[in-house]
Amino acid sequence: MATIEDTDARIEFERESRAPTDLELEPITSEDEDYESAPPSYQISTYPADFTLEVLHQKWKTDEILIPDFQRRFVWKQVQASKLIESFLVGLPVPAVFLYSERKSQKYFVIDGQQRLKSIFYYFEGYFGPETQGARKVFRLTGLSPDSIFNGKTYEDLRDEDKRRLKNSVLRAFVVQQLDPADDTSMYHIFERLNTGGTLLTNQEIRNCVYHGGFIGLLNEINANSIWRTILGKDTPDTRRKDIELIVRFFAMRDISVYKKPMKDWLSKFMKKNRDAPKEALDASRDLFNRTCAQVVASLGEKPFHVRSGLNAAVFDAVMTAFSNNLDAIPVNIADRYTTLIKDPDFDRDTRTSTTDVDTVNGRIKKAEEVLFG
Incomplete structure (x- = not known):
């Protein structure tokens, strides 16, 4: 409390x-x-799930994964996103994301990990960030060591084996589902505590997300x-x-x-x-x-x-x-x-x-x- x-x-x-x-x-x-x-008392189930990046991207494209409309939205710089992609390509560990499984739709709502997931999805699409004034910036890996074989590469520039390595990389997710009471109100409180970016969201901003x-x-x-x-x-x-x-x-x-x-x-x-x-x-x-x-x-x-x-x-x-x-x-x-x-x-x-x-x-x-x- x-x-x-x-x-x-x-x-x-x-x-x-x-x-x-x-x-x-x-x-x-x-x-x-x-x-x-x-918050009231809840019975919550939390379990790990290991998704490949390709599966996560596919789920996002078909709206099985929904990224809440946070006020600041995507805020990472291209260097941050590039280093994340490089971590997958060279096998370095990446922090897990948190997903909420909605009872009715069985869709996943991103509780924590928006910046990481969008960085991955943008790289697969070849463009960094959302469209601005009718244009999108090409996503080349930047800010890496000059000796890195991935520096300056778009997804399409990668060798076939590196594309497969990236698509098959695993990102651990902790999936949260509310068991009791029979609603999804706990998602509100989880967002309240685990929203990303360091900005405290107001109650209505969280409702708009959920x-x-x-x-x-x-x-x-x-x-x-x-x-x-x-x-x-x-x-x-x-x-x-x-x-x-x-x-x-x-x-x-x-x-x-x-x-x-x-x-x-x-x-x-x-x-x-x-x-x-x-x-x-x-x-x-x-x-x-x-x-x-x-x-x-x-x-x-x-x-x-x-x-x-x-x-x-x-x-x-x-x-x-x-x-x-x-x-x-x-x-x-x-x-x-x-x-x-x-x-x-x-x-x-x-x-x-x-x-x-x-x-x-x-x-x-x-x-x-x-x-x-x-």
């Missing part, structure tokens, strides 16, 4: 790394504690809604996906009857459940969100949830949920009612302390419904 010092350090790291265009969220102790909550699918496409789309950006008070999407996390929170809050603390895991389960939602459901969600945003701004003006210092996530989820349930019955004095709500002592308490507790969540949403639309 994270210590207070660890939690404070992580939260401080994220706040210090904010871009000037990122959201300003009101600091709430209970939200920070939920954000850093310890729960890829049509729902994430919808989230990215509606996050660009100009009226939504007016509510946030920021024109540019948040670099750490905090704005998208608020959208997930809005959708998840609409059925609080099943809510369980911590909110961090509840939002993750909601995304997992809806990751492959049908088009009809996604269209309905888009319409609901856009209509709610439009009505909130029309009724309460810009940045309505910046009630103290920064956007208050608890005020946001309660009021947005209430509005979404009453889009066709907006009182003429809704602005005055909102002022009354913000000054209500019970609502104030439920948006300042213990904001992720079940009773508090239910209390503030009920209060918002009563005062705004009762």
Whole structure:
């Protein structure tokens, strides 16, 4: 379990790394504690698997291996990648990678080893790094000893026997699979602890990696809604996906009857459940969100949830949920009612302390419904 010092350090790291265009969220102790909550107990199976590089490359090309969309993506320099390839060619040991075997699809998600795997795949393809401005850089092994027979060689330049040696080289993988409970929520926590590159990912960045699918496409789309950006008070999407996390929170809050603390895991389960939602459901969600945003701004003006210092996530989820349930019955004095709500002592308490507790969540949403639309 994270210590207070660890939690404070992580939260401080994220706040210090904010871009000037990122959201300003009101600091709430209970939200920070939920954000850093310890994972539940799991039964996990971990076993070694030795794959040849050729097999790994084939699995990647057929989407049997999925590399999460980390914020920084591929960051290795060509010299680093070249020395990795040389290690395989001369028989030097290479650190193992970690793969998560998803229960439903049986596909592998890369937990740790993105840089190594992409270096291998790029070399087989002959180009270093992804396409940039319609062009890709030829991958020649660079930075090796001038005496190395592989220095300056592309994959196609290798002798046939060296190509076979590389393709048949083995990279050990530790495969992780969750046995109990019957979901894949542990993958979220594993990513949280083993992401590469030294960058601490936010909860929503990890969810975007783990729960890829049509729902994430919808989230990215509606996050660009100009009226939504007016509510946030920021024109540019948040670099750490905090704005998208608020959208997930809005959708998840609409059925609080099943809510369980911590909110961090509840939002993750909601995304997992809806990751492959049908088009009809996604269209309905888009319409609901856009209509709610439009009505909130029309009724309460810009940045309505910046009630103290920064956007208050608890005020946001309660009021947005209430509005979404009453889009066709907006009182003429809704602005005055909102002022009354913000000054209500019970609502104030439920948006300042213990904001992720079940009773508090239910209390503030009920209060918002009563005062705004009762």
